[in-house]
Amino acid sequence: MHSYASIRNTAYECINLPDGSKADFAVFGRSLRLGGAGTDTNGSCSMATRSQPPIKRTVTMQDVGERAGVSQSTVSRVLSGSSPGIPISEETRQRVLDAVKELGYYPNLHAGSLRGQKTRMISMMIADIGNPFYHPMVRAVQDIAHGHRYDVIVTNTDHMRENEMLFCESIIRRPVDGVIMVPYHLGNEDIEMVIERSGAAVAVLGQHITHPLADVAFGDDDIATREAVTWLIEEKGHRRIGFIGVTNRFSAGERRRLAFLESITRAQLAFPGEYHQVGDWSPESGERAMRRLLSLPEPPTAVFVCNDLMAIGAIEAAVQAGVRVPEDVAIIGFDDIPIASWTRPRLSTIAQFPAAMGEAMARAIFERIDGEYEGPARRFEFPCKFIEREST
Amino acid sequence: MHSYASIRNTAYECINLPDGSKADFAVFGRSLRLGGAGTDTNGSCSMATRSQPPIKRTVTMQDVGERAGVSQSTVSRVLSGSSPGIPISEETRQRVLDAVKELGYYPNLHAGSLRGQKTRMISMMIADIGNPFYHPMVRAVQDIAHGHRYDVIVTNTDHMRENEMLFCESIIRRPVDGVIMVPYHLGNEDIEMVIERSGAAVAVLGQHITHPLADVAFGDDDIATREAVTWLIEEKGHRRIGFIGVTNRFSAGERRRLAFLESITRAQLAFPGEYHQVGDWSPESGERAMRRLLSLPEPPTAVFVCNDLMAIGAIEAAVQAGVRVPEDVAIIGFDDIPIASWTRPRLSTIAQFPAAMGEAMARAIFERIDGEYEGPARRFEFPCKFIEREST
DNA sequence: CGAATACTAGCATACGAATGCATAAACGTC
DNA sequence: GACGTTTATGCATTCGTATGCTAGTATTCG
CATH class of the missing domain: 1.10.260.40 (lambda repressor-like DNA-binding domains)
Structure with a gap:
């Protein structure tokens, strides 16, 4: 028919x-x-x-x-x-x-997978598809994978350790040729296990991973953070600067917090405990954190926010409180997701290059899969770039 | 160690x-x-x-x-x-x-897959991960799949027929238990082939699919479009209304265009050919389309845009041209992606419910996979909802 | 006390493709 | 005409798991 x-x-x-x-x-x-x-x-x-x-x-x-x-x-x-x-x-x-x-x-690809040939699949673990930061990364990985006639399994962890471990288990149950992950909790031991049990080529977004076989991509977000904060202080004259971050000893958020503190300390500014607020990367949490900052007896005149989504929430909180951005409070984000240039005021932020990172990781694992590279772990560092728009 | x-x-x-x-x-x-x-x-x-x-x-x-x-x-x-x-x-x-x-x-899941048991994988085809409209959908599907201990393969088509066909082929080469797709070009015959060759349970986002075994989810976007356009005419008094759409005989864009025309015609308004501009769903294309509309000798006083991303581009074009929104030109989008409420002016739009659609499709295929449902295709219709914000 | 009936657990095979080894035919050489 | 060599193909096995069938051991019944 x-x-x-x-x-x-x-x-x-x-x-x-x-x-x-x-x-x-x-x-x-x-x-x-x-x-x-x-x-x-x-x-x-x-x-x-x-x-x-x-x-x-x-x-x-x-x-x-x-x-x-x-x-x-x-x-x-x-x-x-x-x-x-x-x-x-x-x-x-x-x-x-x-x-x-x-x-x-x-x-039938299942047959080859069982025989221990190539599975023609790679698995990718990210924290949240809802965060635009990851899209170009997933995109780049998918495009390269499809170019190799590979399929990509995509998994969210919602930043939860349990989900990250489930991801590792799923790789042991269904071995794939390559793994790309953005871990917030996993360490070298977990990656060791994945490599040992599945034999997959592994690439990781995360400066703290130093496994001898896992290629790593990361941004120099600490440097960028110091530059931006120093700029806020020296060029813009801010003396009271708040910080909206996240809780996690491994994550980029912690690295940014330390870099932030370093700049504050070097400038001999005070940083009262209430100036440090914690969110969970989401706009809503950024909004709440900003409300707390604005309700302080002496609120900061500038706020460094660990990612754009929370920064957008912070702008929202300011608007709702009748606080002008940037006149009353300057806000600076991190990531430069597309939305950052569509808000009003447009968000000043530190650009990362997730597409390039995704591409580097994908290329790295395919080089290993195709046997073109067999050496020790490579570390790909990507510079970040401060982008001044209207919110500072 | x-x-x-x-x-x-x-x-x-x-x-x-x-x-x-x-x-x-x-x-x-x-x-x-x-x-x-x-x-x-x-x-x-x-x-x-x-x-x-x-x-x-x-x-x-x-x-x-x-x-x-x-x-x-x-x-x-x-x-x-x-x-x-x-x-x-x-x-x-x-x-x-x-x-x-x-x-x-x-x-080892590969073994079971080869034996013809469950593969514990489903495959999902969307047009573009970069479009926030799909995130809640992918999210919902992933969450439900993970609840069933299934992994999800995600593929972009970039709206291209060739990629949609490659997707079908990849399913034949690596059969999966379930398939969820958002086709822009594929028709019933292609879906028939996927079902016949792979035996997968299939759910599709797309009103035009009528395959006897493929469950379908879709929004009543034509109704919503008519309501919104009529509202622009009757409540807001617009007489010159432009349209920014896309080219594709199957897609939702075409359905919205027809509904739009119907409302225009019913109100006995003129609709000159130049008022119909075509984009590709992206913000950049929306920006270009809007520039063309604004450069007309008699530009429209309101523009109906087929999705939010293009509508955001349209706002951008208006801002850059010094045209005030909504005073000089009203803009209305479609989808209600999160960004829509973060732009200035906040975007009036027609909300769809991608999370609910994704959930419906995922539940549908798992009911078939688990043998809980074996009947003919079901059709899940989701109402759209006009949301008035500041751009109209 | 022998036989029928639980209970248990192992053997063999199949899924689809890749591959080492054996084999068959064709040809050339002495 | 016997033998070595090349050329072309088939056989049998492997991957890890599920399952029909078979076989063995306790238990119970007549």
Whole structure:
């Protein structure tokens, strides 16, 4: 009934070109309907002795072989480019290729995964898809993976340790070729376990990871933080600066807090405890934190916020409280997510480059997967960049 | 050396509880280091005849069986809750469970996938992770999937037909239990093929899909569009209304265009061709489209934009052109992504409920996967809701 | 006391593809 | 014409798990 026109016409008829190049694609099923052809030479289902109706939905190499009058192993060799030592006659190769087309054969990736070949999957762990910071990163990883004909499993942790550990377990249960993660709690031991048990190539966003085999990407957010805070003090003349951060001894938030404190101390400014507020990266938490700061008897005249989402919440809180930004209070964010340039006032922030980070991590693991690199862990550092807009 | 403390302490020791409930988790490896225990009863690698060093990274049921002094099949039955007819003595069960713990055994999901059991994966196709509209949807799907202990493969199509077809092919090559997609080009035939070849449960966001087995979710965006446009005309008194849409005969954009035209026509307003501008869903394209509208000799006093991202671009274009929103031109968007309430002016828009849609689709496929529902396709309609803010 | 009936647990096989090894045919050489 | 060599293909096994079938041991019944 259906013609499957759109799929059928795809331009992927490139299983194993005569010139020796190979591809893992087999398309152009002349008739993708299965089990109904009728006039095949020996097209009846080979499982006919079963009590179940002979409906077989998957086309296997066995089927292709029967159709072409060769064995399954020959089909495998034709399709996989036959290891150089083992020649295949041109006639056989052609018969197999024809049968592949006629039956609409596709290789079953699950089989290869089980045999310990490539799984053609990578797994990616991020904290929250809802945070735009991660989008370009996921994007970059996906694009590179798809270029390698890999699929990507994406998982959120919501910054929770338990979810990060579940992620590791899921990799042991379903080993993949590569893993990219943004851990907030996991340490080198956990990564060691993932590598040892799954054999995957691992890349991590996180300065604190020093596993000898895990490639690492990170931003120099401490430097950028010091520069920005110093700028607030020296250029803008702020003396009372608040800080909205997060709780986690590993995270970038903590690194930024230390860098912030360093700048404050160096300038010999006071930093009362109430000036340090804690959120959870979300706009709502930023809004709450800002409200607390604004309700202080002597509120800060500038606030350094650990990410843009919380900074946006902070702006919102200020607007609602009738406090002008930046006249009454300056706000500075971190990440430079797209929204940052659409708020009013537009948000001053420190740009990171998640797309570049994602790309670096993806390239790193594919170099390992493809055997192009086998050495020790590499560390990719990405400079951050302060962007002055209207909120400071 | 390493203790793997964090993983080891996870609270997932719940393989197959005595009460009959079962879980597919096996954790608490007392010693997750492999091949080094030394004093195992028969812990030496069973593959010792190989020339390769006896480093075996994966712990299999065979290993567990040897440790517990039972066969692999018995281990399987203990762990999988043993089909009711086949009882297992409590002592054996306990020995197996102990061995599982001691060896840190995890089931290998690839094996089950090959055997044609559940793959414990679902695949999700969206147009663009960069568009916040999809986040709550992906989120909802992931959360429900993880609740079922499923992983989610996420793929972008960038609205391109070719990528949508590649997605279908990838599902044939690596069958999954469930598929959720947001197609812009695929039709019923393509979905038929996916279902037939992969056997997956399929749910689709898209009113135009009427496949007898594919559950469908969609919003009543045409109704919402008519209401909003009529409101612009009747309540706000606009007579010259522009439209920024997209090109695609299937997409929601086209449906909204038709609904828009209907309202215009019913009000007997003129709609010159230049008032219809086309973008590609992105803010930049919205900005360009708006610039074209504003440069007309008689620009519209209100513009209906097919999604929020383009509407934000439109606001940007207006601001840059010195045109006041909403005094000089009213702008109305579609989707109600979070950013919409952070722009200035805050964007009036038509809310959709992507989280609810994602949840509906995920529940639908899991009902089919779990065999709780086997009937014909269901259609889940979600009302849209106009939200008046400051841009109109 | 022998036989029927629980209980248990192991053996063998299948899933789909890759690959080492064996084999068959064709050809050339002495 | 026997043998070595090349060329082309098939057989059998492997990956880790689930499961139908078989076999053995206790327990109970006639």
